[in-house]
Amino acid sequence: MSRSPFIRCDGVSKSFGASRVIDSLQLDIFQGEFVSLLGPSGSGKTTLLTMIAGFERPSEGGIWLDGYRIDDLAPHRRNMGMVFQNYALFPHMSVAENVGFPLRMRKIARSEARTRIARALEMVELGHLAERRPSQLSGGQQQRVALARALVFEPRVVLMDEPLGALDKRLREQMQLDIRDLHRRLGLTIVFVTHDQSEALTMSDRIAVFNNGRIEQIGTPEVIYDRPATRFVAEFIGETNLMTGKVAETGADGSVIALPGNTRIRVHQRLEPGVDVSICLRPERLHLGGKGGNVLSCQVTDRVYMGDHLRVALDGPDGTLIGRLPCSANGLRAGMPINASFTPEDCWVLPA
Amino acid sequence: MGVIKFAWGLVCVIFLMGPLLVILPIAFNAGSFMVLPIEGWSLRWFTVLFTDPAWRLSIWNSLIVGVASSALATVLGTLAALGLRGHFGLPMTLTRIAFLLPMATPAVVLGVGMQLVYARIGLSSSYAGVIVGHAVLSIPLTILSVAAALASVDRTAERAAASLGAAPPKVLWLVTLPMALPGIVTGFVFAFANSLDEVVLTIFLAGPNQRTLAQQMFLQLRDNLSPAIAAAAFSFIIATVCVGVTGLWLRHRNAARSR
Structure with a gap:
């Protein structure tokens, strides 16, 4: 510049x-x-x-x-x-x-x-x-x-x-x-x-x-x-899910981060193994179903109809996740088990 | 409850207004003494009031001293309030108290002191001396009134003026003072009323040529009980009511403007 x-x-x-x-x-x-x-x-x-x-x-x-x-x-x-x-x-x-x-x-x-x-x-x-x-x-x-x-x-x-x-x-x-x-x-x-x-x-x-x-x-x-x-x-900016863990391994196409609850999450950034990190996942990046690379089995704890979207709180293996789902997912009820998924590109890794 | 409240209010009003109401008819007494009941209706004491040289002089003196001393007190009080504005801490608090001291000092003490000083610097029995003396007594009133008005002036408006290109004197003249104007006018009115009323200090400072209306009434009361005093009191009350109504009207107009 x-x-x-x-x-x-x-x-x-x-x-x-x-x-x-x-x-x-x-x-x-x-x-x-x-x-x-x-x-x-x-x-x-x-x-x-x-x-x-x-x-x-x-x-x-x-x-x-x-x-x-x-x-x-x-x-x-x-x-x-x-x-x-x-x-x-x-x-x-x-x-x-x-x-x-x-x-x-x-x-x-x-x-x-x-x-x-x-x-x-x-x-x-x-x-x-x-x-x-x-x-x-x-x-x-x-x-x-x-x-x-x-x-x-x-x-x-x-x-x-x-x-x-x-x-x-x-x-x-x-x-x-x-x-x-x-x-x-x-x-x-x-x-x-x-x-x-x-x-x-x-x-x-x-x-x-x-x-x-x-x-x-x-x-x-x-x-x-x-x-x-x-x-x-x-x-501070927007709503976010933060998951704290340790870098387990790093390959050519990204890294794998191990969360305390034994969940492993793939991210596309290449990180130094052994470092403590936080994964930032925006609620709108979260989807229902088993596709996307990272799949967490969760239970719905709360759902709020917001007009243009559905805000859900999920109880996952490593704490609560917030999701912003399309209104077509309106059938969700509290207590239902679901799979929440997101791709490695949806994650952004920060220093812990 | 309502009846008791009303009755109590009425008693208070009568207590406050009674003396004023009693004096009013005496002003129109055809007889030569301040007594009730009056001996018949006449305007002769008003004629005396406005034609007798001593009374006339005292009316003029009151107006001259009143206007000049309140103008002086308003200017100085406004400057003091501006200087004290937004400063706290012990030295400033002491300064503030010093400025307000004339209000708490007995006028007799102030009078004796000022008379001694005036004799030294040659201000005894002069208009300037009386005007300065009255201004000293009025300054606390103008400071209080202007300080209250300044406290409500929005600091960000002054900052806005500066950011728009106004140098500090322009900010003061075009923004701060106009926004504090109602308080400045109120201060002037208070100062004027205070000066009209002032007798004790005036007795010490004024010579026969500077005798004010209030002082003249006081002296006449001692010498003879002429109903001219009541006529003067009547005029006084009317003038005060006029000033008060003007003040209220100004305030109302200001409120209406900024609504």
Whole structure:
């Protein structure tokens, strides 16, 4: 990759008193990229965003924007749009005045500002509400105003701090698609903080998974979901079955892993024999029947009809397995013995 | 239960409002003394109040001192509240207490102290001296009122303004202060009412030329019981009600705007 990163966080640490919130963190973000910072609360993702925005200074390390070190640059000189979870609109200004605020700060001529405000409001489909006060709008509308306000001055980077966290599910999904669409259309560079893994999966070009002030893994949604680097990532993203065992033997087409209950599972990765590992198996990879290479005889302990699929809990030789089956398997009942199967390629092996 | 509650409420209201209601008819007394029942209806004491040089001067003085001292107290109190905002720990708590001290100090003590200092620096019996004195008494009120308003100002709105390109002074002027405006206005109204009311400190600081309305009433009460005092009290009450209603209206309008 010859491109140089647009935002570079190099060895960034942040401590508040004795607690280290971010620990020598490395992150490169490229121009036009949509990067999500995903992690549980307190994992340091918001602190990193705050440092990129300039409201906090790194305790160690540095942050570069387009080749320039910006650690000492005040927030108002960074030319970054920011969207907050609580919208942070100015209640004493109308919608149009809110959106015009960054243009006013940049002393843009009134006539030009008016066209740009109108265009920005049109973009978020709120042109008809320009004269309203923020308090007269719904939550979703307010967040659209905040979005328009953060985009109207064509910032170099847009930072979003859980922008959809306060919206209800339907609206959130709609806004996810809208933001993704804006990102594509305008070629924006977006850093998006969220604790919602499905939001990160649907929206991002790349996801950085945070845990305890460190990035556990950074990669495309596919990589993060299918090939998690650690148990934490595997468990935080989506639902997963983790089976812990030891590598028994390795051949040309993969390895065999022995589980404590004497089950042997074939995987396609080639691993060092004798090493302790965890096998990550996504519930939708589990099938009924005896084909697929790995077959476990289980007993159904629970089945829940979810509308588009059937969620089953199986009692296997090495603990409980969760499966996501098509609704055609609706005949399953608790207590029934079944065979659960999956191929070696369905498994992903992690360090234990 | 309802009846008892109502009766108790009524007793309380009568207890609080009674003295005010009693003074009102005396203002219209045709006779020369502050007595009840009055000797007939007349507006002669209002004429005295607004034409007699001593009364007129005192009304003007009250307005001048009231407006100037509340403006001063509002500016200083707002600055203090901004400075104290978001800081905790022992030194800041002590500073906060120091700022609020004038509220707890007896006005007599403050008066004696200020008189001594004023004599030194040549502020005795001057408008500036009275205005500063009243401002000192009002600053705790404005600090409390503005601090309460600032506590409700959303910090992320200020961060948003900064990220949108506003330098710190612009954030303060365009976002923080407008959002705290209701508290600042309330502080000003409190300060003004406080200044109108103030007698003890004024007696120490004001010369004959700075005599305020409240002080004039107090002195007249000692010399002769002229119903002009009641007329002044009547005007006082009306003015206070007007200020109060304006305050309520402003608050209501603000609430309606941000709804």
